Amino acid sequence: MVMWILFQAPPTTELPRVDKNPYTSAEDLALGQKLYNGRCAGCHGLTGDGGKGANLAVRDLPRAGTDVALYRIVRYGIPETEMPATLMASREVWQISAFVRSLGSSSNEAVKGNVARGEQVVGAKGGCLQCHAIAMKGGRLGPALTDIGGKRSPGHLRSKILEPALEITETFRVATVTTKAGKKISGVRLNEDPFSIQIRDFSDEIHSFFKEQLASVQVERRTTMPSYKGRLSEAEIEDVVAYLLTLRGTVQ
Ligand code: HEC
Ligand code: HEC
Structure with a gap:
């Protein structure tokens, strides 16, 4: 019995034998978009900049610099995060990947805030560090924000500050x-x-x-994060968003 367990095949994590995505025609992109809408948009949003997932509407995906790295993430997920593995044919994984890359070439939303002022608001008036750590400083009631800029879109960050109850992370409840x-x-x-x-x-x-x-x-279904509507001015919120977007922490 023990022997049998020891000799079971390890889980397959086969990677493709090519370096470049072989499925990038217009037709592949259209099929990729369909698959994406069904399987990914719930977390990443229809245009890649949404919700619970990482922001995919960026020019350089921090953890998917190469096509093979992107394939691996789409197929096998990211361990210990909400990013799941999916069971799909290799061709479908490539088609979704092609669509994901196309999200990054559409223009990114410009953020006008002032980074230095944003950092001040986060540390002082906003009191964000009571609950959030940035690098080694800050509290632990909420998730660390050290790499939030690589993971979330400007829209998500803004809505989190104004209406924290709309999208609450599973952890830190x-x-x-x-x-x-x-x-x-x-x-x-x-x-x-x-x-x-x-x-x-x-x-x-x-x-x-x-x-x-x-x-x-x-x-609790509620979040302990307070809303900053009325507590910070619109300009201050833009500054905070601009600052948060610079936090790219350690990339796995
Ligand atoms: C249940 C929610 C969920 C679903 C469904 C989901 N993702 Fe994710 N995805 C995430 C989260 C959360 C992260 C960020 C993980 C982290 O670092 O905490 C992520 C990260 C990623 C990344 C890494 C971006 C980077 O470079 O940092 C890629 C690429 C990605 N997802 C693509 C996809 C694709 C394509 C699909 C559909 C096949 C998909 N995701 C489905 C939640 C999801
Ligand atoms: C009283 C504690 C508290 C304060 C103060 C607080 N937060 Fe939060 N925050 C939380 C908690 C708890 C969560 C996780 C649950 C959730 O998603 O609401 C969170 C979540 C977040 C998220 C989402 C993280 C993600 O992975 O998507 C962002 C962004 C954020 N906070 C930014 C801020 C900023 C910016 C400030 C200051 C202007 C701030 N928070 C002040 C407790 C707090």
């Missing part, structure tokens, strides 16, 4: 677990799967539970 012994612990949910959950409580201690130890798990 406030959760409360009750153990079978009746003990309650609240904090920020770091991870959850069908069998376990990890929470960082508000004094920064990390707790890990198997769900079979728990009587209940409650996860």
Whole structure:
């Protein structure tokens, strides 16, 4: 039995044998767009600059510099992120990839804000660092923003500052677990799967539970991020967006 497990084939992560995308005709692009609309647009938006996914409407995709790197991401996803693997024929992966590349050549939205002023607002008036870390500085109630500029579009950033409740990330929600012994612990949910959950409580201690130890798990649907509508001027918000877009952190 043990032997059999040891000798199972490893998961296939075959990569194509060509360097360049062989499917880039107008027809391939049209098919790629159809596949994209069905499988990717829900997270990345119809024009690539949307929602929960990384911004794909950029000239250089930070993690997909080459066609093969893009193929690998589309086919196998990015581990430990919401970017899923997909089961598709190799030809379809190439066609979607061709369409994704075309999103980047359409003109990027110009952002007029002032980066230096934006950095000041984030650190002072906005109080963003109470909850967010940038590089090594800041809080941990919200996700680190160190590489947010490579992942999100200007539109998403602006809407997150004005209407934080519209699109809430799955991680960093406030959760409360009750153990079978009746003990309650609240904090920020770091991870959850069908069998376990990890929470960082508000004094920064990390707790890990198997769900079979728990009587209940409650996860807030709300976000703790406040809206800045009326608290920051339109110009200040543009400055913050311009600054956030410069944060490209460490690229995996
Ligand atoms: C469930 C949501 C979701 C779906 C569906 C999804 N993605 Fe993603 N994708 C993400 C997220 C989130 C990231 C950023 C991951 C991270 O770094 O945190 C991402 C990252 C990427 C990247 C990396 C960009 C870069 O260079 O940094 C590419 C390319 C990409 N997705 C393409 C696609 C394509 C093509 C599809 C459809 C086949 C797709 N995605 C479907 C959520 C999704
Ligand atoms: C009281 C805590 C708190 C403050 C203050 C706060 N945020 Fe947040 N923020 C959060 C939390 C929690 C999340 C994750 C849940 C969600 O998506 O709303 C978040 C999410 C975000 C996201 C989305 C991240 C992503 O991966 O898409 C951005 C962008 C962001 N915040 C920017 C800011 C900026 C800019 C400021 C200051 C102007 C700020 N936040 C102030 C708690 C906060």
